[in-house]
Amino acid sequence: MWRAISSWWAETAAVLAKDWRSELRTRYALNTLALFAVTTLVTVSFGIGPVGTSADMAGGVLPVVLWIILLFAATAGLPRLFVHEEETHTATALRLSATPSALFTGKLIYGVTLIFALEALVAPLFIALMQLPVARPWLLVGLLAAGGYGLAAASTLISAIISQARGQSTLFAVLAFPVLLPLFILLIDLTRTAVLDAPLTTPLGSQMAPLLLYDLVVTVAGWMLFPAVWNP
Amino acid sequence: MHELRPGILAAVSDVHLSPASPTVGPDPSDSLRFVDVRRRFGRLSVLTGVSGELSSGEVMLVTGANGSGKSTLLKCLAALLAPDRGTIELTEESRTLDAYDRRLRVGFLSPDLAFYEELTTLENLRFFARLRRAPEARCEALLERVGLPNDRKSGALSSGMRQRLRWAWAMLHRPRLLLLDEPFQNFDAPGETMARDLLTEHLESGGLAVVAAPSGMDLPHVASYLELVG
Numbered sequence: 001m002w003r004a005i006s007s008w009w010a011e012t013a014a015v016l017a018k019d020w021r022s023e024l025r026t027r028y029a030l031n032t033l034a035l036f037a038v039t040t041l042v043t044v045s046f047g048i049g050p051v052g053t054s055a056d057m058a059g060g061v062l063p064v065v066l067w068i069i070l071l072f073a074a075t076a077g078l079p080r081l082f083v084h085e086e087e088t089h090t091a092t093a094l095r096l097s098a099t100p101s102a103l104f105t106g107k108l109i110y111g112v113t114l115i116f117a118l119e120a121l122v123a124p125l126f127i128a129l130m131q132l133p134v135a136r137p138w139l140l141v142g143l144l145a146a147g148g149y150g151l152a153a154a155s156t157l158i159s160a161i162i163s164q165a166r167g168q169s170t171l172f173a174v175l176a177f178p179v180l181l182p183l184f185i186l187l188i189d190l191t192r193t194a195v196l197d198a199p200l201t202t203p204l205g206s207q208m209a210p211l212l213l214y215d216l217v218v219t220v221a222g223w224m225l226f227p228a229v230w231n232p
Numbered sequence: 233m234h235e236l237r238p239g240i241l242a243a244v245s246d247v248h249l250s251p252a253s254p255t256v257g258p259d260p261s262d263s264l265r266f267v268d269v270r271r272r273f274g275r276l277s278v279l280t281g282v283s284g285e286l287s288s289g290e291v292m293l294v295t296g297a298n299g300s301g302k303s304t305l306l307k308c309l310a311a312l313l314a315p316d317r318g319t320i321e322l323t324e325e326s327r328t329l330d331a332y333d334r335r336l337r338v339g340f341l342s343p344d345l346a347f348y349e350e351l352t353t354l355e356n357l358r359f360f361a362r363l364r365r366a367p368e369a370r371c372e373a374l375l376e377r378v379g380l381p382n383d384r385k386s387g388a389l390s391s392g393m394r395q396r397l398r399w400a401w402a403m404l405h406r407p408r409l410l411l412l413d414e415p416f417q418n419f420d421a422p423g424e425t426m427a428r429d430l431l432t433e434h435l436e437s438g439g440l441a442v443v444a445a446p447s448g449m450d451l452p453h454v455a456s457y458l459e460l461v462g
Contacts, residue, residue: 007365011362021350022348025350025351089344089345090346092342093346093347093401096335096338099336231331231335
């Protein structure tokens with residue numbers, strides 16, 4: 001039992017290490033995500049804030065803008081998780097070598113770490129440039145973690161689904177819309193709570209529960225669906 | 233009408249049969265048997281009922297013109313494609329593997345098999361060795377055997393060197409069944425000798441091999457021929 005788990009984890013770690021090694025050598029996703037995020041961030045900061053945003057508006061508008069920037073920056077890189085393997089014909093060697101669940105988990109952890117790196121760049125810059133007051137910083141950190149995980153998990157699964165199809169970009173947008181919409185509604189609502197210094201009507205734990213449940217459901221769905229999606 | 237002829241090879245309407253030469257392997261329980269395998273791509277019918285049988289230490293040589301279905305057959309045997317109809321049974325150590333196990337067990341070599349261009353040959357093999365639970369020491373030994381440098385990035389390999397890397401990759405986990413699609417493509421004379429030696433050693437240790445090529449070739453231990461007509 002432990003030996004099987006150890007082998008499975010070694011496979012997962014191998015996929016994660018390979019993806020990061022490849023990424024650090026090519027810097028395709030890192031450059032795309034960072035450039036997109038910084039460009040959007042600077043454009044937004046010149047366009048609407050902090051001069052153009054009143055204190056009352058900040059809590060309502062800026063959380064939406066933050067998550068839109070993160071969503072679009074992430075969708076510039078994450079859909080390629082599996083698409084790249086198909087385009088470069090390395091998917092065949094992977095199919096013949098990797099346990100599907102270990103492959104999915106390795107790709108998922110890679111996607112999560114990539115999103116966390118993106119958030120670590122974007123969130124502090126956004127807060128500084130927009131002069132956004134954060135009433136509950138630890139809640140915001142928790143939201144970035146749980147939200148980033150959910151975004152990465154959903155994107156990893158959708159990337160696997162679209163990897164063998166034509167018109168991948170369009171298909172990603174079509175599939176991502178219904179899957180990511182509930183996540184972003186939850187995230188924007190909770191980010192407002194983190195930003196605004198208003199008394200809580202319900203305990204934070206109850207407010208976070210749907211978000212954590214979303215992450216759990218997407219992860220389990222990924223593990224269950226991926227072998228069918230990946231294998232013929 | 234598609235029927236399986238006892239002994240060497242099944243006869244189907246689009247398959248030409250040739251006599252076999254017997255070979256001996258140390259583990260006679262290993263075998264590959266496929267019956268009435270059919271595969272379509274949309275309206276195009278590529279495999280229309282192909283059957284065959286192979287035992288330990290034997291080679292099946294699959295020939296046919298471009299588009300006749302050789303690569304499709306090999307992908308079906310490797311469980312990379314699911315046949316529309318028919319059965320494929322790979323038995324190793326008296327256990328018949330399902331499609332999932334078959335996919336992870338076979339050694340597969342094909343012209344469209346590619347590796348990570350930004351990684352070196354050794355990094356590529358080590359990655360797949362970890363996935364296939366093969367000892368990492370085997371990676372360096374195999375690279376030396378196929379005559380490749382450890383530190384050359386895969387993207388910087390010539391076509392012949394890429395074929396050598398495919399051979400090393402296919403042999404990495406010591407598969408019992410080798411599925412070789414145009415295995416000597418792009419090789420120079422020493423490269424082809426090296427590959428033939430690897431194949432001979434594999435067969436003499438009791439392995440099985442299905443080799444696909446556009447036309448017939450001189451191979452050791454060929455037990456059956458399958459000619460596909462597209």
